[in-house]
Amino acid sequence: MKVLVCVKRVPAPGAKINIAADGQAVDTAYLAFTTSPHEECAVEAAVQLVEQHGGESTVLTLGPAEADEQLRYAASIGVNKAVLLPIDVADWDPQRTAAAITGAIRDLESAGGAFDLILFGNESADSGNFQVGVRVSHALDRPMVNGIKGIELQGDSVRAKRESEAGIEVYSVPTPCVLGVKEGINLPRYPTLKGRLASKKVEVGQVVPQGEAGGQQMVMLLQAAEQVSQTIMLGTGPEAAPAVVDLLEELGLLK
Amino acid sequence: MSVLVVIEHDRGALSAASLEALAAARSIDAEVHALTLGIAADGLAAEVGAHGAAVVHQVHHDVLSDFGPEAWGECVAQAVRALAPSAVLACGTERGNEVMAQAAARLDLPFVANCNEITVGEVWNIVRVRWGGSLLEQCTLDATTKLVSVTHHQFEAAEAPATGAAQSLSLELTSSLARTVVSDRVERAAGVTLATAPLVVGGGRGVGSAEAFAPLEELAGLLGGVVGCSRAVTNNGWRNHTDQVGQTGTRIAPDLYMACGISGAIQHWVGAMASKKILAINLDTEANMVTKADYAVIGDLHKVIPAITAEIQRRKSA
Ligand SMILES: Cc1cc2nc3c(=O)[nH]c(=O)nc-3n(C[C@H](O)[C@H](O)[C@H](O)COP(=O)(O)OP(=O)(O)OC[C@H]3O[C@@H](n4cnc5c(N)ncnc54)[C@H](O)[C@@H]3O)c2cc1C
Ligand SMILES: Nc1ncnc2c1ncn2[C@@H]1O[C@H](COP(=O)(O)O)[C@@H](O)[C@H]1O
DSSP states (O other): OEEEEEOOOEEEOOSOOOBOTTSSSBOOTTOEEEOOHHHHHHHHHHHHHHHHHOSEEEEEEEEOGGGHHHHHHHHHTTOOEEEEEEOSSSOOOHHHHHHHHHHHHHHHHHHHOOOSEEEEESSOTTTOOSOHHHHHHHHTTOOEEEEEEEEEEETTEEEEEEEOSSEEEEEEEESSEEEEEOTTSSOOOOOOHHHHHHHHHOOEEEOOOOOOOOSEEEEEEEEOOOOOOOOEEEEEGGGGHHHHHHHHHHTTOOO | OOEEEEOOEETTEEOHHHHHHHHHHHHHOSOEEEEEESGGGGGGHHHHHHTTOSEEEEEOOGGGSSOOHHHHHHHHHHHHHHHOOSEEEEEOSHHHHHHHHHHHHHHTOOEEEEEEEEEOSSSEEEEEEEGGGTEEEEEEEOOSSEEEEEOTTTSOOOOOOOOOEEEEOOOOOOGGGGGGSOOEEEEOOOSOOTTTOSEEEEEOGGGOSSGGGHHHHHHHHHTTOEEEEOHHHHHTTSSOGGGBBSTTSBOOOOSEEEEESOOOOHHHHHHHTTSSEEEEEESOTTOHHHHHSSEEEESOHHHHHHHHHHHHHHHHHO
16 A cells, blocks of 8 residues: 655754744754654554555655655655655745645656555644645545544555544544544654664655645744742652642642 | 634534633624534534524534534535635634634635634734644734634633524535544543543653552552653553643643653643642752642652652551
8 A cells, every 4th residue: 555644844842942033933943853743653654554554655744955854764764755845934834735735745646656545643743733634635535534543454444543532433434545643543663773774865755845825824923921830849758748748638639 | 794603512412612612702703603513413502502602503414423524524614605604613622623624625715723812803813822832823814704713721611691593504415425424433431531630640751661650550549540641651652642641642630730750841741731730759850840830849759659658548547
């Protein structure tokens, strides 16, 4: 089977997210970059499906030239092919992103055949627009379900599982289809040394992204109101236990 | 101007989040209509009316027997064409955002997810959530019909009696939409969950191994709470992802969150910040979790936790 995974390069902030002086982006001067955990799991799912059923996996991203790093990371754990849609800003709005990805998928499919399964993350880690995958699936006229924590191939359909408050929902979606993956579906492997070396040699294909600006436009980033609290020190080491239990009593948690 | 609110329900059980969406809709426009999908939701008209909907548009079709993102999204898109509201609003739950995205794709309109503040006008000015709540974004929304979801827990549900007149809305739905309708369900056993527990004992990388969670389990059990964890823990395979607190895990809101051996990275913090009180147990006085917590104990969790358990047992038997 042929599987495509779409990932996005995002900064990996630590204790706090600092905004750049112009308010247009996260200050990434001292930050590393990563992909969302949801998307890391989607990459792992793609690799596992190809291991089980044969075929080939491809990873795609729309982002700056540096997003090459995220593509090669996916290759280092076993994805076969990589495609970059280069843009000269950090991000495009979700409609424009979806249009560009849709166009690229059409190009890739007309050259190399249709993808049986296209995987997205449940939402991107930074902008969290909850829509790029849905828009792409609709443009390609393929079924899509988001929030997926289980994928099983069954002939011409995929049995996909999703958690809800009431329990687990099961969807039986005919292929070709699109799924939005949630962290927890699997435990992504770490790259082996061999994988890392191989990923350096993977040829990253390029598709020029095309899409009109959408109706949602960012003006600037704002810091969320920070909760400030004076931390009350209850003590050091096991000797603090009585003070902790006093607190539990005070909060009515000791029954 | 009128606002159409998409009512979320599960086989007829109203999602409380929809009442938040109704409250948000009232705050931007006096004329609120609601949309319920499937025959099972017909009984909701009274409650939806009591929360401010003047009209409740009810759609009936075989394909709406259970939740289906494409079927629901198609209904919203057709309702927009039929009723021409100025805006459509849903709550930014998993289903809410998915249905709005489906509708937006079908209408080829923008959709702004997880809005905290909305200022209406020809073009809307919006403050929305990014990074799961660690950061906000000010943006504009320019569209003939504005499609938005409001951040869950941002608007408070409140009664505001309105007519709630039920009206049947007939739409053309094709049976092919059934391809993404829930086909089977496995119900969960009732019990305390991470999201609802009054106490969560969270463990991070500092716990060190899967086995070393036993004392955290014991303490949580003693207090009727549950164990949570950080992503470092799930990444190491020490615990299942269902226990993960944070941006890509569960958002918790217990009376007390005991964060043990967790540094307090922003992605963990956003999942824990709704806790009423936070107690950090950490070796490092400078850890973000310690400086942000209400209470802290500095020390080795492997010694502190058993001491707390022993003290509770001592008092219980006294
Ligand atoms: C997009 C994105 C989403 C993410 N989503 C999540 C999420 O949902 N949830 C989440 O948790 N993380 C998430 N992360 C990961 C997050 O950035 C951190 O890497 C993670 O939370 C760190 O886990 P930790 O605090 O357990 O480990 P560490 O940061 O390694 O901290 C360990 C802490 O334990 C203390 N310690 C060590 N030994 C002891 C001891 N014996 N006694 C007491 N204290 C001790 C140390 O002082 C330290 O403070 C996400 C990251 C990204 C990029
Ligand atoms: N720039 C991008 N490049 C590739 N995939 C993307 C990009 N932006 C979003 N996606 C994919 O679409 C999903 C949903 O994104 P969003 O609509 O921003 O929440 C993400 O989890 C990714 O899988």
